[in-house]
Amino acid sequence: MGRLRYTTVRLLQAIPVLLGVVTITFFLTDAIPGDPVQIMLGPSPSAQQADAIRAKFGLDQPLYVRYVNYLADVVRLDLGESIYYGVPVTQKIMERLPVTLFLLLSSFTFALCTAVPLGILSAKRRNEPTDHVSRIVALFGVSTPSFWIGLMLIIVFSFKLGWLPATNIVLPWADPASLDAVDPDASWLVARWQVVATSAKHLVLPMITLGTLQMAAFTRIERSSMLEVLGEEYVKLARAYGVSEFTIVRKHAFRNAQLPLLTLVGLQLTSALGGAVLTETVFSINGMGRLIITAINNQDFPLVMGTTLVFGLVFVIGVIITDLSYALVDPRVSFEGSE
Amino acid sequence: MTDEPLLKVENLQTQFFTEEGTVRAVDGISFEVNEGEIVGLVGESGAGKSVATSSIMRLVETPGQIVGGTVTYKGTKIVDIEEGPDGQPRPSEEMLTDEEMREQIRGNEIAIIFQDPMEALNPVFKVGAQLREFIELNRDVGSAEAREIAVDMLREVGIPEPVKRYDSYPHQFSGGMRQRVLIAMALACEPSLIIADEPTTALDVTVEGQIIDLVHDLEAKYDTSFVWVTHDLGVVAEICDRVNVMYLGEIIESADVDDLFHDTKHPYTEALLQSIPRPDQTVEELEPIVGVMPEAINPPSGCRFHTRCPDARTVCREFHPTEQDVSEAVTATHRVACVKYESIGYEDARPLETEATDDFGSGLIDASGEDA
Numbered sequence: 001m002g003r004l005r006y007t008t009v010r011l012l013q014a015i016p017v018l019l020g021v022v023t024i025t026f027f028l029t030d031a032i033p034g035d036p037v038q039i040m041l042g043p044s045p046s047a048q049q050a051d052a053i054r055a056k057f058g059l060d061q062p063l064y065v066r067y068v069n070y071l072a073d074v075v076r077l078d079l080g081e082s083i084y085y086g087v088p089v090t091q092k093i094m095e096r097l098p099v100t101l102f103l104l105l106s107s108f109t110f111a112l113c114t115a116v117p118l119g120i121l122s123a124k125r126r127n128e129p130t131d132h133v134s135r136i137v138a139l140f141g142v143s144t145p146s147f148w149i150g151l152m153l154i155i156v157f158s159f160k161l162g163w164l165p166a167t168n169i170v171l172p173w174a175d176p177a178s179l180d181a182v183d184p185d186a187s188w189l190v191a192r193w194q195v196v197a198t199s200a201k202h203l204v205l206p207m208i209t210l211g212t213l214q215m216a217a218f219t220r221i222e223r224s225s226m227l228e229v230l231g232e233e234y235v236k237l238a239r240a241y242g243v244s245e246f247t248i249v250r251k252h253a254f255r256n257a258q259l260p261l262l263t264l265v266g267l268q269l270t271s272a273l274g275g276a277v278l279t280e281t282v283f284s285i286n287g288m289g290r291l292i293i294t295a296i297n298n299q300d301f302p303l304v305m306g307t308t309l310v311f312g313l314v315f316v317i318g319v320i321i322t323d324l325s326y327a328l329v330d331p332r333v334s335f336e337g338s339e
Numbered sequence: 340m341t342d343e344p345l346l347k348v349e350n351l352q353t354q355f356f357t358e359e360g361t362v363r364a365v366d367g368i369s370f371e372v373n374e375g376e377i378v379g380l381v382g383e384s385g386a387g388k389s390v391a392t393s394s395i396m397r398l399v400e401t402p403g404q405i406v407g408g409t410v411t412y413k414g415t416k417i418v419d420i421e422e423g424p425d426g427q428p429r430p431s432e433e434m435l436t437d438e439e440m441r442e443q444i445r446g447n448e449i450a451i452i453f454q455d456p457m458e459a460l461n462p463v464f465k466v467g468a469q470l471r472e473f474i475e476l477n478r479d480v481g482s483a484e485a486r487e488i489a490v491d492m493l494r495e496v497g498i499p500e501p502v503k504r505y506d507s508y509p510h511q512f513s514g515g516m517r518q519r520v521l522i523a524m525a526l527a528c529e530p531s532l533i534i535a536d537e538p539t540t541a542l543d544v545t546v547e548g549q550i551i552d553l554v555h556d557l558e559a560k561y562d563t564s565f566v567w568v569t570h571d572l573g574v575v576a577e578i579c580d581r582v583n584v585m586y587l588g589e590i591i592e593s594a595d596v597d598d599l600f601h602d603t604k605h606p607y608t609e610a611l612l613q614s615i616p617r618p619d620q621t622v623e624e625l626e627p628i629v630g631v632m633p634e635a636i637n638p639p640s641g642c643r644f645h646t647r648c649p650d651a652r653t654v655c656r657e658f659h660p661t662e663q664d665v666s667e668a669v670t671a672t673h674r675v676a677c678v679k680y681e682s683i684g685y686e687d688a689r690p691l692e693t694e695a696t697d698d699f700g701s702g703l704i705d706a707s708g709e710d711a
Contacts, residue, residue: 233458237521240396241473241528242445255463330463331508 003327010323014316021312022074025305026067036083036299057083057302074309080302084294089306092291097310100276100287102171104314106203107211107272108265115215116261119222120249123230134219141216146275150209150282157205165202169285172199210279214268218261225260229253255329262329266322269315343414344371345564346395346449346532351408351418353387353394362636364390366588367408369662372532377558377565379575379596381611382585383632388568389454391585392534394418395566396451397440404428413531417444447477450525454537456517460509467493467505470524477528492523496553515546519553526557534566539574551577572615576600584608587643588635590662594673604665604675606650642678645691652688654678 037053054060057080058069073080079089122134158166176182176191179198186194229235230253238252239245277289288307295303327333349369355362365387372378380388393399395410397418406428410418416433417440423429435444453459461469470489475482486505493501496519509517518538525533535554539547555578558565567579575582576596583593584607592605603609610628630647633639639646645655655678663680666673678685 233453233455234461236398237451237453237459238461239398240445240451241524242441242447242476243472244441252461256461332462332510 006327007324010320014320017316018313022071022309025308026070029301029304030063034299036301039299040083079306082300082303084298084300084303089302093306093310096286096288096291099171099285100289103206103210103276103287104272106207108214110207110211111214111218115218116222119219120226122223123226126227138216138219141212146209146213147278147282149212150279153205153209164204166205167284169202169283170199172196206279206283206285210272210275213275214272217264217268221260221264226253226257229257259326259330262322262325266319269318273311273314344373345413346372347411349409351394351410353390353399353403353405355403357402360636363588364635365394368590370583370590370593372564372566374564375562376580377567377578379579379582380566380568380585381570381572381575381582383570385632386585387588388585389536392536392566392568396445396449446473446528448530449532449534450528450530452521452525452533452535452538455541456514456521459521460517462509465506465508466520470527473524474527488527492527496523515542518542518550526561532564536568554578572611587632587638589643589676592675595671598673605677606648607644651691652685653691654683654685654688655691658683
């Protein structure tokens, strides 16, 4: 029962956090200088037109009434209508969110798949050449801005070598009919495969761009936590009972060493969301990052609030997943207080 | 059965190569463990006891290195360091490889019980699973059988409801219970020798008593030999057959437990005994040993104990004593490394001003030359 109860508690705890996100976003957005109505109507609109728009969006009401109304709407999953696009905010988000989530997921997968082996290798070969190389790679990774990495990758792999596409990202779930690369006569399975293959080619550069920073941070934390765990008494005990070094790393040390990494993965979600804004801009990907920029540039209040709320939500869910996986890895977490 | 001891340690030397210099943590120790015997390795913190045991298991970690000596276990050389052609120590051809050491010796022949039971179990795995893994690795049994052995062993070491506790995590056990688990672990692998590295130091006294009783019973039942590392002479008196007293990387006295307590030869052992309460002697006040043990990185010249020895004389500063058999009986050996028992003129030498006899005032008078 320990884990189930723990999960429920953590989920309930997310509610006040999200309420805070909604509240802060609402009042911050209101504090932004400039009048959205003016942006919508262009220069010198008639007072009558402006009033009509204000009435339509409820902007003529006092702030606290608007806040309460907004909260009520959010609870009903209604985030209002985008002023700029003229469609419901939720619709716009549903369109863009999968793209960004997909980008985040693939860049984290890339980061973890490279960082974990690299970190373990560094720890096992401490202060040997492998360790130094990994340290330099990590240093490069954390200190290079992602947009620069993106631009360099585009210059080298798209323009100079022509190996990988730099724009017009294709998602694996795209309609095969919309793609030139797909043979129109191919069977469903072949067509699907061609879409996925095209998508993978499109994904490589943005994935590396967004994932490099995470990869660097993860490598360092993996190395240090692995080093620490390898010095633990229970690792010495395993050695004293004739367990091979490989099994020690794979089994006795691995799970314990992943705990600090898990925490970092959850925290890096914020910086990755920020990185997504830049990466999407560099590669012209229509995801949440570009949506939020468009929203801010056009003072599209409902859209700004909606996208920020979703970013907050993604982060909160990320932290919850981190905590839950913590409980899965370390029995001491979920059993705490139950004994 | 041959007369060959189970474990024979000869002139074992382990050094740590640090930036400050070479630490001679274990500096040429020799001792033997016979079958069914519990041999104590006693000394203050920093005497090199734990380094000695990890050297026997070949588990010394960098910057430490075994630089000399031989450890023979059941006729097999598990450590055998010789001088290479370049003058550097190197393993001899007879010495087991790391692979052989891991597969043939660790766990199934020699098992170890660590000092801190709170840290020695892996927090993310169930206690039973950890036991089972080591049993499977070190005995020729399948998973199901290993599980049965594990449960039986948990029952044997006094864990209540062993079937249920098999599926508990280490954090659900108390310190004493965890030490019982570690003892179960060692015994379950059916080794001939168990090295217990201060197994009761981290436990409170009542639990310590229980654990010692348990080891007593199990030792008799399984006929396992023990190397029992401790700084507690009370524990030694209770369970050991023979005792080796270590000081700064050397064994300075080794004797049967009764001889050591009742016919103490070395001033250090004497001092150790005087610093603990004894049921057979009533004293007004305990006498602690003056000063702290010097660092092994720069040991004192001559006899290493002369800086703290109440019996020290000038000759102790120059002459490094080696172990002599001072036993009067033919059957037993009582070896001691003290200048007193060497014929190089201890009797005629002038007593040394040591930390033990020195006080602050005498130093001042010396400096002003008033005593001349």
